[in-house]
Amino acid sequence: MDFTLVEEQQMLADLVGRFVEKEYSFEARRKLSATPRGWSELHWNTLADMGLLALNVPDEYGGMNAGVAETMIVMEALGRGLVLEPYLSTAVLGARLISHAGTDAQKERWLPELAAGRVKTALATLEPGARFDLSTVTTAARSSSEGFVIDGRKGVVLHGDSADLLLVSARTSGAQDDTTGITLFAIDPKTPGVTLRGFPALDGQRVAEVHFSGVSIASEAVLGVIGNGYGLLEWTVDHGLFALCAEAVGTMAKLAEMTYDYLRTRTQFGRPIGEFQALQHRAADILTAVEQARSVVYFAASRLAGADADERRRALSAAKNLIGRCGRFVGQQAVQLHGGMGMTEELPVGWYFKRLTCIDMTWGDAEHHLERYGTHL
Structure with a gap:
């Protein structure tokens, strides 16, 4: 793979670099991290206007269908300014997961909104006591007449308190450490039974603890194949x-x-x-x-x-x-x-x-x- 930047990639690097240099002085970041939200809605809209939120969205859904190199360019530039906006959670994780595993209906519903900055996502997967093991999932998803009922907890969810859509791993079968029996769900955090507690991490970024108590969701919320989400x-x-x-x-x-x-x-x-x-x-x-x-x-x-x-x-x-x-x-x-x-x-x-x-x-x-x-x- 050739990592010499072509003209369009260099323009992208310059664009993001100018944004960081203009908006993310150290004092401006300190003030922004101290706000209740912890990041700027104005900056988020600017990122959307620049097309950065659409990079990993397929072009048929209003995105740019960019590659790995473009993500690398943008993230390196954001790292130089310690940018606080939920770019990783939404424009990388959310866009990649929904584009890769979503149904046509899910893609049509969420991807254009994500690319425009109107939907923010958060990946809720790690659990208390599991440390870094993605297969340790005790959050349970039981079948119901309407779809599934979810109970459990997720910890240190990046920008979970800002999300319009939670991407959640839950166990539909198997023991708590099995790689089989894990299913991914897209859940509206406003659904009854979902409780979020947001707080700043050591570096000023926002994270959240998420609790699910009898959360009823439809079968259409499943991402990918039931039981095969690991x-x-x-x-x-x-x-x-x-x-x-x-x-x-x-x-x-x-x-x-x-x-x-x-x-x-x-x-x-x-x-x-x-x-x-x-x-x-x-x-x-x-x-x-x-x-x-x-x-x-x-x-x-x-x-x-x-x-x-x-x-x-x-x-x-x-x-x-x-x-x-x-x-x-x-x-x-x-x-x-x-x-x-x-x-x-x-x-x-x-x-x-x-x-x-x-x-x-x-x-x-x-x-x-x-x-x-x-x-x-």
């Missing part, structure tokens, strides 16, 4: 992992740039501290880590759309593992090279490190994906 869920999460890895590259690159600027401007003993050889070596190590991370994202992109599921999973786990380790290294070095200021909330450095930490913990940290890689050898 493979679809893993495929969707792999696309989310790839997007997170691309975002982390942008976050690390921006953090490195801020650190280099500080080394050039901070003086000690009458000289910029960047002239001291020991700190130059550490700066070089940061650059090496960033480029390693970028390379592994390119590798994951080349395997993401392949037909071999095991190869895809190995590539995504390898990328997530290396991204987690590189992100931790770059964040630690940036904080240490900034000295005491690096620990304060008034400096952007700490917030970039927090975001990298949260990316590492989303859908499996570095150690989890090292184990996952081994299971798919």
Whole structure:
């Protein structure tokens, strides 16, 4: 796969870069994260007007039917600004899952609205006590005369409190750890029995705890095949992992740039501290880590759309593992090279490190994906 940007891709990168530079100064982001919603409806509409929400939607439903490279370009740019809007949850996870597994009626109902920014989605899959295991599902979906009745809990649902549509994994058969018997559902969060509690995560992004108590839904809410949703869920999460890895590259690159600027401007003993050889070596190590991370994202992109599921999973786990380790290294070095200021909330450095930490913990940290890689050898 050739990752040299063609003219249209470079224009896309420039477009998103200008948006981030204009709208996401550090102070503007701090104020925005402190609002009850935690993100800007105006920014969301701007993303829709720019066509970014339509990238992963098929063209017959008002989208652009873009590829993996376009998602990588956008997510890397958003990572540079620590963008708060629910782009990953909606324009990547929601768009990919519904486009891939939805019925014609589901696609016609939701995809045009999603591309226009009028529908936001959230993937509700991880449960309390399950850690990162997608197959540990205790949320139950019982058959009823009208369709299904759902009971259970989902934790740390990215932007769950902003969603107009919850994409939920529930068990229709089998034991709680079986990969078979899992079904995916599209549920309106306003349905009686659905309770959401939203709160800010460590990095300022919004997450939610979701509780289902006797939630009655129609059979038309099923996504894919009943009882055979695990493979679809893993495929969707792999696309989310790839997007997170691309975002982390942008976050690390921006953090490195801020650190280099500080080394050039901070003086000690009458000289910029960047002239001291020991700190130059550490700066070089940061650059090496960033480029390693970028390379592994390119590798994951080349395997993401392949037909071999095991190869895809190995590539995504390898990328997530290396991204987690590189992100931790770059964040630690940036904080240490900034000295005491690096620990304060008034400096952007700490917030970039927090975001990298949260990316590492989303859908499996570095150690989890090292184990996952081994299971798919």
